[in-house]
Amino acid sequence: MELSVKQIGPVLTVLARGRIDMLNTPTFEFEVNKAITDEVKELILDFTYVEYLSSLGLRIVLELQKKMNAKGGTMKLMNVNDNIMDIFEITGFTNILTIENA
Numbered sequence: 001m002e003l004s005v006k007q008i009g010p011v012l013t014v015l016a017r018g019r020i021d022m023l024n025t026p027t028f029e030f031e032v033n034k035a036i037t038d039e040v041k042e043l044i045l046d047f048t049y050v051e052y053l054s055s056l057g058l059r060i061v062l063e064l065q066k067k068m069n070a071k072g073g074t075m076k077l078m079n080v081n082d083n084i085m086d087i088f089e090i091t092g093f094t095n096i097l098t099i100e101n102a
Contacts, residue, residue: 003031010041017049020057029060033067041073048079053087065097076100 001018068075076098
């Protein structure tokens with residue numbers, strides 16, 4: 001998995017590539033949490049190139065949503081592929097998360 005993290009003003013965009021699975025979820029969690037400073041009001045997780053999201057990855061996404069809610073910010077996922085979208089729908093995460101697909 002590779003991450004590209006970019007902040008423009010209060011908007012933090014994280015572009016992930018590859019698999020967010022048991023092996024690299026700790027890195028994903030650490031890097032995103034490190035980048036969420038007090039200034040960040042909106043978190044965008046761009047999943048254009050994410051091939052797989054494990055149950056541990058789901059937990060991290062939910063924790064990031066809770067963190068942004070707690071600080072009065074927002075989070076959205078963008079460009080989620082059909083397989084990951086199915087997982088979000090089955091787990092009911094589509095009721096919790098803001099997901100925008102082009």
